[in-house]
Amino acid sequence: MSFRSAISDKSEFDNLFPRWNKLEPNVQKILHSQASFHSAKKGTILQSDENHCIGLVLVNSGQLRVYMMSDEGKEITLYRLFSGDMCLLSASCILSSIQFEVIVETEKNSNFWIIPSTTYKTLMAQSLPLCTYTNELMSARFSDVMWVMQQVLFKSMDERLSEFLLDETNREDNEILKITHEQIAHHLGTAREVITRLLKYLQDENAISLSRGIITIKDRSLLEERVHTPLTE
Amino acid sequence: MSFRSAISDKSEFDNLFPRWNKLEPNVQKILHSQASFHSAKKGTILQSDENHCIGLVLVNSGQLRVYMMSDEGKEITLYRLFSGDMCLLSASCILSSIQFEVIVETEKNSNFWIIPSTTYKTLMAQSLPLCTYTNELMSARFSDVMWVMQQVLFKSMDERLSEFLLDETNREDNEILKITHEQIAHHLGTAREVITRLLKYLQDENAISLSRGIITIKDRSLLEERVHTPLTE
Numbered sequence: 490m491s492f493r494s495a496i497s498d499k500s501e502f503d504n505l506f507p508r509w510n511k512l513e514p515n516v517q518k519i520l521h522s523q524a525s526f527h528s529a530k531k532g533t534i535l536q537s538d539e540n541h542c543i544g545l546v547l548v549n550s551g552q553l554r555v556y557m558m559s560d561e562g563k564e565i566t567l568y569r570l571f572s573g574d575m576c577l578l579s580a581s582c583i584l585s586s587i588q589f590e591v592i593v594e595t596e597k598n599s600n601f602w603i604i605p606s607t608t609y610k611t612l613m614a615q616s617l618p619l620c621t622y623t624n625e626l627m628s629a630r631f632s633d634v635m636w637v638m639q640q641v642l643f644k645s646m647d648e649r650l651s652e653f654l655l656d657e658t659n660r661e662d663n664e665i666l667k668i669t670h671e672q673i674a675h676h677l678g679t680a681r682e683v684i685t686r687l688l689k690y691l692q693d694e695n696a697i698s699l700s701r702g703i704i705t706i707k708d709r710s711l712l713e714e715r716v717h718t719p720l721t722e
Numbered sequence: 723m724s725f726r727s728a729i730s731d732k733s734e735f736d737n738l739f740p741r742w743n744k745l746e747p748n749v750q751k752i753l754h755s756q757a758s759f760h761s762a763k764k765g766t767i768l769q770s771d772e773n774h775c776i777g778l779v780l781v782n783s784g785q786l787r788v789y790m791m792s793d794e795g796k797e798i799t800l801y802r803l804f805s806g807d808m809c810l811l812s813a814s815c816i817l818s819s820i821q822f823e824v825i826v827e828t829e830k831n832s833n834f835w836i837i838p839s840t841t842y843k844t845l846m847a848q849s850l851p852l853c854t855y856t857n858e859l860m861s862a863r864f865s866d867v868m869w870v871m872q873q874v875l876f877k878s879m880d881e882r883l884s885e886f887l888l889d890e891t892n893r894e895d896n897e898i899l900k901i902t903h904e905q906i907a908h909h910l911g912t913a914r915e916v917i918t919r920l921l922k923y924l925q926d927e928n929a930i931s932l933s934r935g936i937i938t939i940k941d942r943s944l945l946e947e948r949v950h951t952p953l954t955e
Contacts, residue, residue, distance in 0.1 A: 557868075559876035584861040589868040613854070620853040621846070627857065628817040631864045635790075635822040638871050642911050643792035678875050 492529035492595075502602055505547060505573045507626075511618040519612060524602040529595045535579065536593040542582035544603040548574050551599025555591050556675075565641070565678030567591060568633040577626050583610040641678060649677055650687050651715040654697065654706060664706040691715070725762035725828075735835055738780060738806045740859075744851040752845060757835040762828045768812065769826040775815035777836040781807050784832025788824050789908075798874070798911030800824065801866040810859050816843040874911060882910055883920050884948040887930070887939060897939040924948075 499521055503509045509517065524547070529535065535553070536543050546553070553570040555578060570576055578591045583606045613619050640649055653676060657666050670688065674681045688704065691697045696711035697704055706712070732754055736742050742750065757780070762768065768786070769776050779786070786803040788811060803809055811824050816839045846852050873882055886909060890899050903921060907914045921937065924930045929944035930937055939945065 557872065557875070559872075561876075563876060565875055584858065589865055589872070613857075614850075617847075617850045617853060620850060620857060624846075624853060624857050624860065625817065627860050627864065631860065631867070632822055634864070634867065634871065638867065638874070639790065639792075639822070641871070642790070642798055642874060643794075643796060 492527045492533055492535065494525060494527055501549065502547070505549060507573065507575065508618060508622050511622075513616055513618070516612050516616045516619060519608065520604060523608040524604050526600070526602050528600045529598070531595055531598050533595045533599075534592060535595065536591070538590050538592075541590060542606055543579050544605045545580040545583075545609050546570075546576040546593065547602045547604065548572055548576070549600040549602065551595060551601070552597040553599060553601075554594050554596045556594070557589075557591055563678060564675035565637065566676045567637055568630065569596065575626060577623070577630060580604075580606040580609055582606050583613070646677070646679060646683060647687050647690070648716055650684065651691070651696075651712040653677060654691075654704065655709065655712050655716070658706050658709075666704045666706075667702060668704060669702055725760045725766055725768065727758060727760055734782065735780070738782060740806065740808065741851060741855050744855075746849055746851070749845050749849045749852060752841060753837060756841040757837050759833070759835050761833045762831070764828055764831050766828045766832075767825060768828065769824070771823050771825075774823060775839055776812050777838045778813040778816075778842050779803075779809040779826065780835045780837065781805055781809070782833040782835065784828060784834070785830040786832060786834075787827050787829045789827070790822075790824055796911060797908035798870065799909045800870055801863065802829065808859060810856070810863060813837075813839040813842055815839050816846070879910070879912060879916060880920050880923070881949055883917065884924070884929075884945040886910060887937065888942065888945050888949070891939050891942075899937045899939075900935060901937060902935055 502521070502524060503517075506520070512520070526549070529551075531551075534540075535546065548570050550572055553574075553576060554566055555568050555570065555576065556564050556566045558564045576593060579593050581589075581591075613623055640652075650673070653673065654666070657668070658664055670684045671681045673688075674684045677684070688697065688699055691712070692699050694711055696706070696708050696715070698707055699705075735754070735757060736750075739745075739753070745753070759782070767773075768779065781803050783805055786807075786809060787799055788801050788803065788809065789797050789799045791797045809826060812826050814822075814824075846856055873885075883906070886906065887899070890901070891897050903917045904914045906921075907917045910917070921930065921932055924945070925932050927944055929941050929948070930939055932938075
């Protein structure tokens with residue numbers, strides 16, 4: 490694997506593991522002894538079709554992106570994970586019913602723990618608090634994916650692009666986004682040409698300005714308006 | 723609600739409830755006393771945005787369809803439920819993280835039990851076997867929805883239509899399908915005109931023949947071929 494081990498403070502693990510205080514002491518002990526700490530540079534693929542079910546990833550710092558990819562290389566972002574988030578789908582083998590593959594990539598330099606899938610599976614079969622937490626975690630991810638699906642199915646691309654630009658500026662707390670047209674196309678599951686055309690339209694409208702690899706938001710209200718009244722069906 | 727109560731044999735309930743024998747006796751007892759039996763004619767909406775979280779539906783006989791709908795009335799089928807299947811999303815309120823609405827409709831005359839959401843939620847917090855089962859159920863549905871999403875995102879419509887026709891003939895065990903172009907469009911989340919055009923193409927190819935409200939499969943191998951080599955991207 491292309492990420493390296495690192496030394497971590499286990500008390501950080503306790504603080505970041507959701508509902509740690511509700512777990513039984515023996516479950517806590519096993520999680521402590523089995524979790525390993527790692528770090529990976531931005532752009533590292535933690536999980537792919539070839540390297541699947543690496544274990545449960547608990548993010549310490551940084552940002553992970555979970556996405557699907559078609560045989561032709563078309564991508565769509567399902568959700569992102571931040572400090573304290575757990576990636577259930579990187580341990581999809583713990584649940585026999587999960588039969589799809591996702592790709593997990595670091596979007597920023599990241600530190601994270603990995604809990605082996607077999608360990609987690611064994612503990613989940615013994616611990617009601619862990620089972621309950623896993624249930625909630627899965628329904629939250631299910632909800633995220635359903636949201637993406639509704640966007641894809643029922644919203645026009647200019648609406649989705651405007652929403653994406655607003656979300657990104659909120660997340661980065663910066664009106665200047667360093668992102669290529671191709672990267673946006675991957676996030677939204679479309680072709681680069683479609684994004685380029687729509688961005689040019691938004692520039693002509695004075696909502697944004699474009700320069701090499703950079704998009705600057707000039708008028709948020711125009712983007713917000715676009716979300717409510719899309720150009721096309 | 724537009725479905726009526728009926729009398730059922732509780733031993734049927736035991737046989738159909740998945741993993742019944744693994745549940746604790748007190749959990750079995752509560753489920754017995756709380757589940758109510760109902761029947762509904764084909765085409766009944768059991769759950770919608772207005773009438774949501776009716777409880778956990780356990781299908782005795784018939785067929786249910788779970789789908790999403792846009793504000794403009796565009797539909798897409800997520801999955802179907804048959805005898806012995808449980809509809810978790812009809813009790814989505816038991817999981818606070820589930821924040822999307824689906825519609826549940828009877829596709830055939832159906833009999834089913836309803837377990838109140840509050841009952842199920844209480845039992846799930848006490849019973850590890852029930853929590854574990856719910857976990858597996860949710861991951862199976864999650865997998866179903868991801869499959870639909872991959873189809874929508876990454877497959878061309880003629881490929882999806884050919885696959886749909888093959889699936890329907892397998893399910894109904896009949897090469898003659900009574901279904902309108904509009905119904906197919908709803909299943910696949912597209913416009914009726916798109917389906918009509920593609921069906922005519924498949925008729926011209928001698929894969930199917932069309933008459934009012936009826937599609938007859940003439941050559942399965944041509945449809946199977948279409949699944950592997952779609953017309954367009």
